[in-house]
Amino acid sequence: MNEEILVNVTPMEARVAVVENGVAQDIYIERQSSRGIVGNIYAGRVVRVMPGMQAAFVDFGFERSGFIHLSDVLGAGAATEERIADHLQEGQLVTVQVVKDPISKKGARLTSQLSVSTRYLVYMPQSDHVGVSQRIDDSDERARLQEILAAALDCESMEGGGGFILRTAAEGVGDSEIRADLRFLKRLWTVVSRRAAEAQGPELLYEDLPLQLRAVRDLARPDVQRILVDSHENYTVLNEFCLKYMPEVADLVELYEGERPIFDLHSVEEDLQRALARRVPLKSGGHLVIDQTEAMTTIDVNTGSFVGRRNQEETLFKTNLEAATVLARQLRLRNLGGIVIVDFIDMQDAEHRRQVHRALEKAMARDLARNKITGVSELGLIEMTRKRTRESLERTLCEDCPSCEGRGVLKSAETVCYEILREIMRDARAYETGGLIVLAAYTVVERLQEEESAHVGDLESFIGRSISFRAEPDYTQEQFDIVLL
Template identity: 55%
Template sequence: MSEEILINVTPRETRLALIENGLLQEIFLERRSRSGHVGDIYLGKVVRVMPGMEAAFVDIGLERAAFLHNTDILPIDADGMEVRSETPVDIQRQLREGQFIVVQVAKDPIGTKGARLTTHLTLPSRHLVYLPRNSHIGISQRLEDEAERARLEQLLHKCLEEDARQDQGGFIIRTAAEGASSDELKEDVRFLHKLWAAVERRIEKSEEVRVLYRDLPLYLRAVRDLITPQIEKIRLDTQEAFDEVELFMRDFIPDCQTRVELYQGERPIFDVYGIDDEIEKALGRQVKLKSGGDLIIDQTEAMTTIDVNTGAYLGSKNHAETVLKTNLEAATAIARQLRIRNLGGIIILDFIDMIDPEHQRQVLRTLNKALEKDHARTMVTSISELGLVEMTRKRTRESLGQILCCPCPVCSGRGRVKTSETICYEIFREIVRVARAYENDELLVMASQGVVDRLLDEESSTLADLEVLTGKTIRFEVEPMYTQEQYDVVLF
């Protein structure tokens, strides 16, 4: 299985695509006007404490106040270390309005919701995650080789014993640490201690809301977090970004330095690999399956629903085998679409009904296997009595659709517009209201071409009756700039 990372950098936007066997699997976007904040550390100011919600709103300098729940607050002792209590502490004893507090962004602002915060601070490097206020030593669950887990834990403990600051902070060994040497872990430990020392100095000198630590730009985060032995090439299309990535690789991942390439082709790098076409498809509701079936994906505020249809596929065997084949293909496609679209929260999957329990188990196994590649944490339930699969996917940033799109100004995000017939009836009711309120003899109706055409054609007899009822002459005018739902009834 070959994987590549393609990085397109422009002054206003950075786009990153993760390719697996020639197919787009994930897309990351970062715009200068609205770059992500996950991982950034702030000195924030509590603006409102809400005992009923056991939460507080904190000003960290963003457009909307950020949300801090009581479960995400860990008290700090005299030595600056987190204190975990068996019994929950009331929010009013933890925070007060006007108080300054050091927080980290756990989730970006999404829709109308502000950022989600935590006081449990973490600083990532290539192989480790540093917990400056915690003494915990852990290891990623994605590292499954027990011998390698034991080797890495032993190496880390040895590094910490040799470090002068061994009593300060804890560490989590990342999945990327697989195969790392003692020197590499030592370098990460030194780097993270220096980084935290710099953050502490900023905390001591700060007396107002400000950012204390900002994570790396997208193309450097990708190298730090996404590169694995399966990544064969990292291709960038600008010299400046290439130089930065090459320097980062030389300092932190020298073994992989030869994998970085500067793309200098005439065509844009995303065009060569068809990424823009894939992004366009990912903004649509329908996803075609090779078998002829399809997925219908609808994202709402509360959840995302995915419906599986057989479409034109009839199969060569019996109906049960046809359904199984479509559902198995859909399970793999769903896992890919969740990553490409970055859909998070509650997700409801409506597979085609399967009577055979073994077929149901096969589909669930295929879905879980496909989700193993996902960097976001997922949880899948068994098929319910209604034939639905409920799952969750951790959401830390906006979905692809939320980043690239906004609600339609014509339908206000409904996805539908009223028919011309419906608008005609609304106009009739408005004519009656205006006629009763004013004494003038004529009314002017301004509407779109389609609505005016219907008024003068199919609805002409109703209009004649309305003129008799109101005793007024009704005139019409086409407004080319009006959408189908826009109209005005005015005095003439």
């Protein structure tokens, strides 16, 4: 498997794509205006204890207090007779970590069971468990890694103890890499512990890495051939990060200096746009219909125009086989999690059903998110679960449509603004013009002239041309045109 990681960073957002054999499989997006706080560690103050719910609210420096349950205070396996009031009191200073970002009117979900990660290790100061990622299924490799870690801990013991998990990326690595990660964790935790001891009130103690650094830390597996970065500044940052913490992948980091935008390589930008569509065409002529709801995601497989060469059973079998591979990729691209129900086209042949099931398992095996696939239900459906690791692509890039009262979605004004700025950059490189006029909906023009005005000014300076805007009342929020002068 030939993999590449494409990194596109602008002052507004960071985007990372994982490309396997020329086809985008994963896309990650993190915006500076709404960067998540999951993984961050804070000093917080208990503001309210609720014995009836066995929970408490903690002020950790945000507008809405965070929520922490007794199970998040004591950890897994805690005795059921324990009470929240025995562990937390109003006014008490506590050290907490965010496990779920604030959503809508709900505050963040917090835990006292802290953890910090490096490329190969997860350190858990409140635990004494030492384990290996479930994705490493070779028993000899698991034993080898545990022996390496045990030997490393004899030389680099952590003050106060703690537990560890060897991550999937540790498979095949040697003693020196594990020891380097352990030394880094030791230094990091010393700093976090000192800040926690000195804290007088709510404050940030530890912040997780930005997307582009997390992606290199977590995704630079042995199959990765190169990591392409499209700016000098971020190339330098990534290179220095790798040299310091991941020297074995430092040679993979390359500066992309091509004329085409980096996400135009391997049609990643097109895949990103298509991943927002409800209907996904299949090469055979069939198609998938993907519906994301609050409770679950449903995927319906249809034959469409594909009629097969011999008989109907062959048509259904071939369509379902192709659909199994395509829907696995779509789940990764769209980052759809939770319960997923797949309605494959009914097949009479039991062997065909088994082969489709095996094809789906094989396609999902490379997914980094933990997933579980059941057999075919009595209704002919395949049920599966996929762990939610972050907001879905649709939730990140889109907002509820005011015209249909939430029954559909459209790209947000922020998303359209960034598309316009990228399109201006593309046009400026391709054509010699005296200036540009952007025609767009009022909401988009208003945002470009206000919230995004600094970015527009930077872009004008960069391309050396003026950019003006005109609101078009008949344009929808997603529509825009750029007129070259």
